Amino acid sequence: xxxxxxxxxxxxxxxxxxxxxxxxxxxxxxxxxxxxxxxxxxxxxxxxxxxxxxxxxxxxxxxxxxxxxxxxxxxxxxxxxxxxxxxxxxxxxxxxxxxxxxxxxxxxxxxxxxxxxxxxxxxxxxxxxxxxxxxxxxxxxxxxxxxxxxxxxxxxxxxxxxxxxxxxxxxxxxxxxxxxxxxxxxxxxxxxxxxxxxxxxxxxxxxxxxxxxxxxxxxxxxxxxxxxxxxxxxxxxxxxxxxxxxxxxxxxxxxxxxxxxxxxxxxxxxxxxxxxxxxxxxxxxxxxxxxxxxxxxxxxxxxxxxxxxxxxxxxxxxxxxxxxxxxxxxxxxxxxxxxxxxxxxxxxxxxxxxxxxxxxxxxxxxxxxxxxxxxxxxxxxxxxxxxxxxxxxx
Amino acid sequence: xxxxxxxxxxxxxxxxxxxxxxxxxxxxxxxxxxxxxxxxxxxxxxxxxxxxxxxxxxxxxxxxxxxxxxxxxxxxxxxxxxxxxxxxxxxxxxxxxxxxxxxxxxxxxxxxxxxxxxxxxxxxxxxxxxxxxxxxx
Ligand code: SF4
Ligand code: SF4
Numbered sequence: 362x363x364x365x366x367x368x369x370x371x372x373x374x375x376x377x378x379x380x381x382x383x384x385x386x387x388x389x390x391x392x393x394x395x396x397x398x399x400x401x402x403x404x405x406x407x408x409x410x411x412x413x414x415x416x417x418x419x420x421x422x423x424x425x426x427x428x429x430x431x432x433x434x435x436x437x438x439x440x441x442x443x444x445x446x447x448x449x450x451x452x453x454x455x456x457x458x459x460x461x462x463x464x465x466x467x468x469x470x471x472x473x474x475x476x477x478x479x480x481x482x483x484x485x486x487x488x489x490x491x492x493x494x495x496x497x498x499x500x501x502x503x504x505x506x507x508x509x510x511x512x513x514x515x516x517x518x519x520x521x522x523x524x525x526x527x528x529x530x531x532x533x534x535x536x537x538x539x540x541x542x543x544x545x546x547x548x549x550x551x552x553x554x555x556x557x558x559x560x561x562x563x564x565x566x567x568x569x570x571x572x573x574x575x576x577x578x579x580x581x582x583x584x585x586x587x588x589x590x591x592x593x594x595x596x597x598x599x600x601x602x603x604x605x606x607x608x609x610x611x612x613x614x615x616x617x618x619x620x621x622x623x624x625x626x627x628x629x630x631x632x633x634x635x636x637x638x639x640x641x642x643x644x645x646x647x648x649x650x651x652x653x654x655x656x657x658x659x660x661x662x663x664x665x666x667x668x669x670x671x672x673x674x675x676x677x678x679x680x681x682x683x684x685x686x687x688x689x690x691x692x693x694x695x696x697x698x699x700x701x702x703x704x705x706x707x708x709x710x711x712x713x714x715x716x717x718x719x720x721x722x723x724x725x726x727x728x729x730x731x732x733x734x735x736x737x738x739x740x741x742x743x744x745x746x747x748x749x750x751x752x753x754x755x
Numbered sequence: 756x757x758x759x760x761x762x763x764x765x766x767x768x769x770x771x772x773x774x775x776x777x778x779x780x781x782x783x784x785x786x787x788x789x790x791x792x793x794x795x796x797x798x799x800x801x802x803x804x805x806x807x808x809x810x811x812x813x814x815x816x817x818x819x820x821x822x823x824x825x826x827x828x829x830x831x832x833x834x835x836x837x838x839x840x841x842x843x844x845x846x847x848x849x850x851x852x853x854x855x856x857x858x859x860x861x862x863x864x865x866x867x868x869x870x871x872x873x874x875x876x877x878x879x880x881x882x883x884x885x886x887x888x889x890x891x892x
Contacts (some may be wrong), residue, residue: 383798415842448779497793538880540869542846542881542883543850543877543880543881545877547849549848550848550849551849552846552849610798627842629883629884630883630885632880632883633880633882637883639842645860690860692848692858692860703848704849705845705846705847705849705850705858705881706844706845706858707844707845708844708845709842709843709844709845709863710843710845710863711842711843711862711863711864712842712843714863729764
């Protein structure tokens with residue numbers, strides 16, 4: 362092909378994938394490729410860059426359809442291994458939220474753990490109650506199900522894959538327990554949670570190739586981006602490279618639970634906080650033009666992030682300056698006040714790397730084609746806070 | 756270096772004696788106190804790690820404690836690491852001050868060095884995968 366082309370299309374890239382000729386690199390490999398060969402050669406030769414993350418994604422859960430029993434029941438309240446699932450849908454549909462805790466075991470066991478048991482092929486205890494109606498006379502159900510028994514079981518996660526996040530510290534003089542893990546008193550440690558240079562939305566910071574309908578790696582299976590994620594906040598302050606310096610874009614994702622694996626979907630019990638679910642997500646980014654070459658060559662030192670003091674328990678926590686991911690990954694950062702603080706990640710870089718490599722393999726094998734989004738994620742939607750006490754207009 | 760975790764119970768009659776002071780002074784051991792409840796005229800409890808040059812120095816210090824009338828219980832515990840549950844996130848490394856838990860900066864896998872562990876138990880609450888636990892023996 363001609364080295365002068367400045368634009369590539371999805372169709373051309375997919376054509377090459379089908380022929381087994383596409384050059385696919387992980388986001389880490391892309392950094393080295395561009396360093397060694399320059400942007401022009403990268404545009405001419407690289408077709409796809411695979412990005413990934415494996416982190417705690419609380420806003421996750423599964424839609425399940427149990428099928429009808431005889432006599433039938435219109436499930437009003439439903440528990441799976443004593444974890445309540447939301448049944449305010451049709452007769453035998455529920456939504457099982459990942460963070461819902463067991464009524465017996467509390468935060469030791471929750472929706473995410475039930476999802477893991479289903480994925481592992483284990484039997485799950487299903488209990489349901491109902492008021493009983495003419496067409497659905499049954500009032501109680503107590504049985505066991507497996508993933509295979511269900512009609513549909515799909516993850517539908519309203520907010521995953523945060524584009525960057527905060528670094529959490531604690532300035533107070535007592536230890537606090539947060540969704541960012543335990544934070545020791547007097548800046549004893551700092552937690553951060555993004556996969557940095559491997560992270561999907563940091564490799565396409567203005568969502569030029571990411572949107573509704575994008576085919577992705579989700580939990581070990583092929584999935585899709587369904588919508589912009591809840592709290593999607595593209596207008597967050599950005600650095601010179603266009604990278605938002607805190608939590609910004611998000612995505613809602615969907616995929617068939619029956620094809621996923623416990624390798625990439627894991628329940629978590631966060632001490633004195635609650636249940637969460639680690640979800641593995643991989644997003645392929647087509648190298649359509651020079652702009653995408655530059656975005657996907659982003660590296661940890663280009664990614665700045667804001668340090669936030671979590672000790673106050675308030676919505677707008679005070680901030681303490683910025684650091685970049687290279688500094689975070691080194692294991693210590695120095696705060697504005699001169700304090701040296703040990704850092705630790707919450708998301709697994711090791712797993713993110715595995716996912717990026719796995720997705721690369723799928724594409725190389727011709728099993729996974731790129732899908733042009735039907736609509737890109739919004740770059741201007743506004744992020745609102747909840748205002749209390751407003752009088753309704755009658 | 757040799758380390759044992761002990762639980763000490765003092766009768767009210769010895770609460771006033773400088774037992775731990777003598778221990779450090781005479782037997783050249785390092786002690787790290789995790790819990791202590793020592794009040795005048797009450798039975799005292801203490802959980803501590805005692806570290807000495809070798810088994811012998813620890814044995815001697817325990818003998819001394821017993822000779823003073825302290826009841827000594829061994830807490831034979833260690834941190835156990837379940838690799839299958841571990842996702843190599845690294846969350847535990849941020850709270851481990853002893854260097855027993857570190858991330859390999861190349862592979863981003865967790866490296867566990869039991870010998871450095873001080874049994875402070877901080878990592879137990881940092882691991883949301885329950886990959887680290889406190890085991891007997
Ligand atoms: S118990 Fe303390 S010293 Fe031992 S590994 Fe855990 S955090 Fe580190
Ligand atoms: S916090 Fe738990 S899962 Fe994460 S690296 Fe440490 S042991 Fe492994």
